[in-house]
Amino acid sequence: xxxxxxxxxxxxxxxxxxxxxxxxxxxxxxxxxxxxxxxxxxxxxxxxxxxxxxxxxxxxxxxxxxxxxxxxxxxxxxxxxxxxxxxxxxxxxxxxxxxxxxxxxxxxxxxxxxxxxxxxxxxxxxxxxxxxxxxxxxxxxxxxxxxxxxxxxxxxxxxxxxxxxxxxxxxxxxxxxxxxxxxxxxxxxxxxxxxxxxxxxxxxxxxxxxxxxxxxxxxxxxxxxxxxxxxxxxx
Amino acid sequence: xxxxxxxxxxxxxxxxxxxxxxxxxxxxxxxxxxxxxxxxxxxxxxxxxxxxxxxxxxxxxxxxxxxxxxxxxxxxxxxxxxxxxxxxxxxxxxxxxxxxxxxxxxxxxxxxxxxxxxxxxxxxxxxxxxxxxxxxxxxxxxxxxxxxxxxxxxxxxxxxxxxxxxxxxxxxxxx
Numbered sequence: 001x002x003x004x005x006x007x008x009x010x011x012x013x014x015x016x017x018x019x020x021x022x023x024x025x026x027x028x029x030x031x032x033x034x035x036x037x038x039x040x041x042x043x044x045x046x047x048x049x050x051x052x053x054x055x056x057x058x059x060x061x062x063x064x065x066x067x068x069x070x071x072x073x074x075x076x077x078x079x080x081x082x083x084x085x086x087x088x089x090x091x092x093x094x095x096x097x098x099x100x101x102x103x104x105x106x107x108x109x110x111x112x113x114x115x116x117x118x119x120x121x122x123x124x125x126x127x128x129x130x131x132x133x134x135x136x137x138x139x140x141x142x143x144x145x146x147x148x149x150x151x152x153x154x155x156x157x158x159x160x161x162x163x164x165x166x167x168x169x170x171x172x173x174x175x176x177x178x179x180x181x182x183x184x185x186x187x188x189x190x191x192x193x194x195x196x197x198x199x200x201x202x203x204x205x206x207x208x209x210x211x212x213x214x215x216x217x218x219x220x221x222x223x224x225x226x227x228x229x230x231x232x233x234x235x
Numbered sequence: 236x237x238x239x240x241x242x243x244x245x246x247x248x249x250x251x252x253x254x255x256x257x258x259x260x261x262x263x264x265x266x267x268x269x270x271x272x273x274x275x276x277x278x279x280x281x282x283x284x285x286x287x288x289x290x291x292x293x294x295x296x297x298x299x300x301x302x303x304x305x306x307x308x309x310x311x312x313x314x315x316x317x318x319x320x321x322x323x324x325x326x327x328x329x330x331x332x333x334x335x336x337x338x339x340x341x342x343x344x345x346x347x348x349x350x351x352x353x354x355x356x357x358x359x360x361x362x363x364x365x366x367x368x369x370x371x372x373x374x375x376x377x378x379x380x381x382x383x384x385x386x387x388x389x390x391x392x393x394x395x396x397x398x399x400x401x402x403x404x405x406x407x408x409x410x
Contacts, residue, residue, distance in 0.1 A: 072243050079250035086257030090264040098273045104343045105269040105276065175382065175401055177339025177353045189339040189353060191380050193404050213403045215355045215380050217337050235337050235355040235378070 103178040103186075110178050113186045116227040117220050118173035121190060124151065125171035129163050144221070145230035168197040171214075184222035189235070191215055275345045275387075282393035283352040283385050284335045286311035290320075290398055291333025291356050291379070295363070301325035313386055313394035330361045336378075348387030353401065355380050 093099065104110055120142035127135040132155070139151050161167070175191040192214040199208055219231040264270060289311045295301040302325040309317055338354035361374040384397040 069243070072247060076247050076250040079247075079254040083250070083254040083257035086254070086261040090257075090261040093261075093264040093270060094267075098277045099270050101273060101277075102269075103276065104340055105272045172404070174404065175341060175353045175380075177341045179337070179339040189337050189355070191353060191401055211403045213380060213401075215337075215378070 100182050101180050102183075103181040106181065110181060113181060113220060113222075113227050114176040114178055114188065117186075117188050117218055117229060118176045118190060120227070120229055121192060121216070121218070122171050122173055125192070125194065126169055127162070128168050129166040132159060132162060142228055143230075144223070144228045147219075147229045147232045150232060165198055170195050179217075186220045186222075186227070188218045188220065189215070190218055272343070272345055276340055276343055276350075278391075279343060279350040279385055279387070279393045280338060280340055280352065282311075283340070283350070283383055283395065284338045284354065286385070286393070286395040287338070287352075287354050287356060287381060287383055287398065288333050288335050290395060291331065291358050291381075293331050295326070295328045295330045298325055298327050301327060311395055312398075313388060314396045316395060316397055328363045330363075331358050332361075333358045349396075350385040350387075350393065352383045352385055353380070354383065 102109055120138070123138040124135055124142060136155060139148065139155075143151050171192055171194045173190050174193050175189075177189045178186060179189055180187040193211055194214055195209055195211045197209045215235040217233045217235055218229055220227045221230050222228075289307050292307075293301065293304045295304070305320065305323050305325050308320045308323075312320055334357045336355045336357050338352055340350055340352050342349075342351040344350070356379045358377045358379060359374045360377060380401045382399055382401050383395050385393045386396045387393050
């Protein structure tokens with residue numbers, strides 16, 4: 001899913017190539033892939049085995065070649081095992097949840113999703129009495145899934161009141177924090193300021209302007225290179 | 236015989252190279268900038284969340300419990316905020332219990348060890364004296380939005396340096 005993860009995946013087949021080249025060396029090695037599967041987490045055990053095989057190899061030299069061969073094969077097996085252990089450990093480190101979450105670690109993507117979502121909310125929740133259509137049009141492009149349905153029901157309920165009472169609402173995202181960013185999904189916490197005017201006046205300054213605070217947790221999805229809001233929860 | 240020896244040597248060398256590659260990859264992952272940053276981010280967020288919960292909580296049913304709360308405040312704060320809180324006088328009064336409902340980091344500087352965090356907090360305020368007597372006043376629930384500046388201390392722990400409410404902007408002319 002994530003590009004870095006894919007990269008790791010492609011790098012993983014390395015053990016295979018190493019095994020193939022090692023194969024013609026001795027038949028003992030054939031048993032090695034099984035051991036590898038059984039103990040792929042055994043990276044910690046590796047330092048214990050290694051010193052053991054050293055003296056063994058030295059002691060094996062005088063009697064005959066067979067023991068020596070076995071010792072060498074053992075050493076190779078330990079090394080390959082160790083390598084597998086390290087690779088496995090590296091893979092673990094990179095695939096854990098904190099590593100997959102790119103919030104603030106990928107600065108560009110974080111800024112982008114925060115900006116997109118902030119703008120989308122500002123557009124969707126800003127309207128003039130005669131221009132609710134614009135807000136609803138933006139809603140269709142930036143909202144999806146549950147968020148779109150929530151928005152529609154809300155708007156259906158208040159649309160008539162809006163035009164009757166001449167309500168103008170302007171919304172601004174004052175703080176946006178990305179909680180989670182995993183490839184094409186993101187969760188954000190957004191603080192909004194919503195200023196509403198009520199009255200018949202069109203251009204003049206209204207005395208009856210009130211500003212209210214709103215806090216939302218927003219789930220967004222990246223579709224066609226654009227962030228769309230799929231869920232909104234008030235906090 | 237000779238061929239076998241060469242093969243053995245090559246095999247061992249390959250195994251060694253493979254192990255080396257593994258070790259190198261592991262070291263890279265361990266010290267990878269993005270991964271280190273990710274770990275720091277999660278630590279800062281967890282510590283910050285806890286800090287804010289503590290700082291919005293005051294158990295003032297008795298003087299002693301209030302003193303304990305204030306000690307807790309000092310434990311999770313640092314710098315000017317810590318000094319300011321240290322001057323708070325403990326006395327029995329209304330209590331408050333804060334719960335962080337959501338929090339996110341908005342900035343993180345791993346080098347200097349500072350971070351900014353925003354959080355929504357639900358604060359339950361229990362007026363004084365309702366614990367013992369049959370309370371007539373009910374606890375009031377308040378929702379707050381806060382912004383905190385965190386600083387990493389020597390022990391690698393993140394503490395709250397500053398905490399403030401994010402105010403609703405006063406009306407700006409024309410907009």
